[in-house]
Amino acid sequence: xxxxxxxxxxxxxxxxxxxxxxxxxxxxxxxxxxxxxxxxxxxxxxxxxxxxxxxxxxxxxxxxxxxxxxxxxxxxxxxxxxxxxxxxxxxxxxxxxxxxxxxxx
Numbered sequence: 001x002x003x004x005x006x007x008x009x010x011x012x013x014x015x016x017x018x019x020x021x022x023x024x025x026x027x028x029x030x031x032x033x034x035x036x037x038x039x040x041x042x043x044x045x046x047x048x049x050x051x052x053x054x055x056x057x058x059x060x061x062x063x064x065x066x067x068x069x070x071x072x073x074x075x076x077x078x079x080x081x082x083x084x085x086x087x088x089x090x091x092x093x094x095x096x097x098x099x100x101x102x103x104x105x
Contacts, residue, residue, distance in 0.1 A: 002103050008096045009105070015089060016073030017041050023076035041072060066097065 017038045024033035048057050048065050057065045070093045077086035099105075 002105065005096055005099050005103065006105060008092070009100060012070065012073075012089070012093050012096060013045070016070055016076075019073040019076040019080070019089070022082070023080040026080045037076065041069065044069065070097070 020037035020041050021034060024030060024035070024037035027033045044065075045053075047054050049069060070090075074086050074090045074093070077083075077089055
């Protein structure tokens with residue numbers, strides 16, 4: 001079960017990036033926001049969220065970063081008009097991150 005949750009954690013990171021791309025492609029300037037929105041999330045993850053991040057976050061800073069990161073994915077889905085998917089993604093994120101905290105992953 002713990003190994004499966006690690007896989008889910010990785011997948012929700014990818015879904016957050018894909019959601020940003022989907023939102024960007026649905027704007028009136030898709031040629032700009034389509035690639036820029038996921039690029040911003042990828043850069044933020046590289047700087048603050050990855051295991052080899054330049055500015056590694058811990059404790060409350062990490063919690064705030066992850067809330068903003070996954071919240072951006074939820075908001076992107078909602079703004080793209082996928083309201084049901086946004087709710088489902090928020091629930092999966094909450095359950096998976098809750099289990100990760102409990103299991104110290």
